[in-house]
Amino acid sequence: DSGVTQTPKHLITATGQRVTLRCSPRSGDLSVYWYQQSLDQGLQFLIQYYNGEERAKGNILERFSAQQFPDLHSELNLSSLELGDSALYFCASSSGSNTEAFFGQGTRLTVV
């Protein structure tokens, strides 16, 4: 158990809908990262937060947004969903520069 909790584990939704993925980082970790992994693909970095502030943005679509709340949990909002958004979405957290990131088990999103 990495200590990072992601909910839900699975999500099936229709095209055009909006979903929210939730991530609770390890206790004390201030950095939260979101990644997308499509079938047999590498990790695509979406966005990073540090103590509530956005720190880095990757290839995140305008239809996607995220935030980190005062209690440090984070949410990734995906709207106007398309079939191509079907993927595994991972959250990771870390506590500092020289520490490893710990990953949640991911949310498998299927858009039908």
Add this chain to the structure above:
Amino acid sequence: AQSVAQPEDQVNVAEGNPLTVKCTYSVSGNPYLFWYVQYPNRGLQFLLKYITGDNLVKGSYGFEAEFNKSQTSFHLKKPSALVSDSALYFCAVRDIEDSNYQLIWGAGTKLIIKP
């Protein structure tokens, strides 16, 4: 620009043989380097890291990696492969100077260990 290269999409090794998964990096400052493993339908698991000190780093499941500053490499190794080592392996780097703690990831290498 910061980057990580894993030049092999797939590595095939016979069980019992030594294995190497390659990783090279490019950062403007000094690197922190990490290896992760991903089993099917699972999240990434941390294997080992290089922060400072001894260039040979030992990690979980008998894996080790050697930091080579002159070649900007951090290859993952194991003396004797197991079928259960078959998985997807990712190398990542963080620039010590980066106050955002951003991680740069390689594309991943699929390791297949044949009995």
